[in-house]
Amino acid sequence: MGEEQPLRTDYAGTLTSERIGDQVRLAGWVDRRRDHGGVVFFDIRDASGLAQVVVDPDQLPAGRDLKMEYTVTVGGEVRPRPEGTINVDMATGEVEVVASDIRILSTAETLPFMINDRVEVDERLRLQYRYLDLRRPRMAANLRARSNAIRAMRETLDELGFLEVETPTLIRSTPEGARDMLVPSRLNKGSFYALPQSPQLFKQLLMVGGVDRYYQIARCYRDEDFRSDRQLEFTQLDIEGAFWGQDGVLETLEQVIVAVVEQARGVTIPRPFKRMTYAESMARYGTDKPDLRFGMEITDLGDIFEDSDFKAFSGAVKGGGAVRGLNVGPLGLSRSGLDGLVAKAKELGAKGLVWMVAEDDGSLRSPVAKFLTESELQRLGARFATTPGDILLIAADETKLVGTLLGQLRVELGRPKGHDELAFLWVVDFPVFEETEGGDLAPAHHPFTSPVSVTEMRDNPKAAVSKAYDLVLNGSELGSGSVRIHDPEIQKQVFEVLGISDEEAESRFGWFIKALRYGTPPHAGFAVGIDRLLAILQGEQSIRDVIPFPKTQTGADPMTESPKPVDDFQLMELGVNLRPEVRAALDGSREVPE
């Protein structure tokens, strides 16, 4: 039970000229080391920042042994830096510590990459040495920002009287949930738990259970084929409230987001956030997650061309489709650049794309100009309020395809780089169904989402709207929520309209529908993807840069070499075998010398 000598009295980054003359002890990493005429200078780095240390190796021989990323504890006196050596770019740049004692606490081998933000390092190498990558100021700042953002969320919700409740992560698997991650049970061999894709049903049960306001920073799991920026495990802010509806949810989440942005950016963004219906968003931006940092809206041209002699345009309108366009401004695209856009449109499934360039005299130059009347061209120019050099892109096709195409071109040609500006948006009144590529109707949300009207859902499914809403930031969906169904009879009808048979509903959700039968309050909620929110706030392109220990796109961790095969004994205990073809493949791979 002996008393320990503290390795540090102060954090390096906190030393200012007010401390001149004080004896301090610092502990951290040797960040840089310079020899100057027999005296050694080095920066000591800890989580707070850097301080310069001066050592005379003749008096403190340890000063001679210091190498990059050694950890040390240094005792000494704070003194002003000599004139001409003050570093105004450094928080502690007015002072230095004259070492009277140095102890090397640990040494470091040659590093695989430098600990600074100036060097570009291959991401796989960064992940392999994540513990070194995290020492880099940018990554350290990302970790702090994440901690701070989550704290701001909690503080806001605590203040509003929300309870934090932990829901289980070893849950029942749903038969059709082929993308559940499974956990074999050792005590119940042949049975499996699933890891939750979200706490959805448990948070609804909490509402049934009388928890008035719930939140959780919840780890969720989704076994997706990796797209560019997904992770097997991810974190969401999950909230739910009883006797609550959409207005309450949006109001609360805005308070949360404002607090997070204040914490991250030091600015107070205005409330309420913009709200837009799904239908409006699709018409104006061709997407349900529009980036509102820039205009370049999709403009409908149907009225101009419905009776045009140019059949490519009028035919689309008459066939129930649309003619719409963008004014993408003076992009300075060459003819081949414009042709590239046309090729791209065809890749996306469009029959084509018409481009026009506004000339100095106000006329529109285009390969199709000769098929249009002067009046049509004039109305076009007026509709788009063209100025010389503007480029117009026009598509005529099925409405959905036109929207998708122009929405993608809009983002590609208009989206600002970086995330200095933050454009939050609520998209509300989502449809109950969305059309699949084959033209069938598929539920747009999970089956616990409340439709505005079950009758309309049944009688006019394409037009039916549900009480579902998304939060969008800079063109990314941050999360989604809905008012839930709280009446078991309506839940049954919704299953039916969604094409879920009684048997299927019973086998998948019977236990849950039963819970609805004992006095379930109306309730609503939301989930915000924390990884994506943080990436945007920190100006990172990838969520991997705001996750402490992420996995690669194939779900691997290069640092620990995970996942990996396990002992047969372990499998036996769990009641499972590898399938023969998998074992053969593994055995084959084992013949390759490592």
Added chain:
Amino acid sequence: MGEEQPLRTDYAGTLTSERIGDQVRLAGWVDRRRDHGGVVFFDIRDASGLAQVVVDPDQLPAGRDLKMEYTVTVGGEVRPRPEGTINVDMATGEVEVVASDIRILSTAETLPFMINDRVEVDERLRLQYRYLDLRRPRMAANLRARSNAIRAMRETLDELGFLEVETPTLIRSTPEGARDMLVPSRLNKGSFYALPQSPQLFKQLLMVGGVDRYYQIARCYRDEDFRSDRQLEFTQLDIEGAFWGQDGVLETLEQVIVAVVEQARGVTIPRPFKRMTYAESMARYGTDKPDLRFGMEITDLGDIFEDSDFKAFSGAVKGGGAVRGLNVGPLGLSRSGLDGLVAKAKELGAKGLVWMVAEDDGSLRSPVAKFLTESELQRLGARFATTPGDILLIAADETKLVGTLLGQLRVELGRPKGHDELAFLWVVDFPVFEETEGGDLAPAHHPFTSPVSVTEMRDNPKAAVSKAYDLVLNGSELGSGSVRIHDPEIQKQVFEVLGISDEEAESRFGWFIKALRYGTPPHAGFAVGIDRLLAILQGEQSIRDVIPFPKTQTGADPMTESPKPVDDFQLMELGVNLRPEVRAALDGSREVPE
């Protein structure tokens, strides 16, 4: 985007006489309903408490349909209760709401049990209907207490500059970790992730990575054969700090615990907590987790009996064992009660147990009194400071067995019921090795625990002490921690002394030892079991009562019927099969009609 009518303007439990005359709207559950001369009274219950509502069904027919646990929204005026009907036991007992509007939001079927704390309900039924169980005031209070306790932990650590960092939960499995829960990888068939037993190695990596102070409320997984009060998944407060040692860890955790107890109990417990070495704890209490709410310490009697003619006593001392005893006070045990203790001692593996009763004249009555000298009996009486009626229990055997036996008898005979008093204790200076039942030495802690001296660990393993410490509350271990090894060479030596071969160390922890080679700071940490802490603070016997959705002792969830068999297609996607004997057993069970 229509405006919603709020279902509630006020929480029921907040209505006091200050609100008399106000129009309010409440929403909640019908808690109790009484008909009095044509007027219906009912209590409406929400998360804040209860309020009485008065309805005249002739004016509001819905009042006639109200049944237990229906959810309703009620508009009306707050008025004073008539004289003689004020309920002083109820926070809102001075007022009632005269309903002018009632809407039934949902109905409830007949409940499987009553929503109050007065009814004892079978735990399996409670778990099956957990969403109803959670409505009971005691369980609702436990959920709130848990949320508040965790908030107090976070606030304390945030204030101290700790970063909350999320570590991964899909991690590398260790070959010998037969108790890891495994998750088959779909993208890497034949490979598995493990769910973490704790974030141990990742939090150490965060220290390598420059995170100065870390915490996390971490979900952990342990696939144990269920003992009485364990769960497959549990939650711990996990902390770690760099350039830090035992004193810092204990100091910080005491601040956390004081804040939690203030939150839970409204009292400020004194600091510092008691500290005791492992050796002292074993000698005085026969356990490393002593319950200090009561005395009844183990008293060594070796000096009295080392030369006794009573060979059962002197032989034990001379053979390297011990003679020790307890004064368990005036228990009022009959002769057969005392014989029962002797039988119990034999069950625990002792050769026997001697009892003595202090008579009114100060003499000691005992079956063995006749073998002891008058002087020995007098010294015994003096050593235990007996008063008439006191019962002494004496054991003579191997030292460890004597301690275990007397420690268990002490707890059984002396431990207070309930948890009104809170006795926190640090047990420090744990041994490096503990003796197994077979007499071998086994590591007492994980292999990253720093020994005080590697040399002593090697040369005198039985006496070697490590920098490990436990937090104990009322006889339960709340958590443990240690100073970690930060020098890869010492880590290697420790593996060697612990009997972990180079190959094994490399295959299990090679990636981690590599990380230690790049400038690892000295670091230390701790983990506190939140479930156990909350159970004690809430006076619950089982951690299941402070976990929102716990599992039974066989890892089952009676509510969702989890775990369960899954589709063959799902297994195929994961590259695994059920073992033939497991499949046969399942097929057999499927023949039983459900």
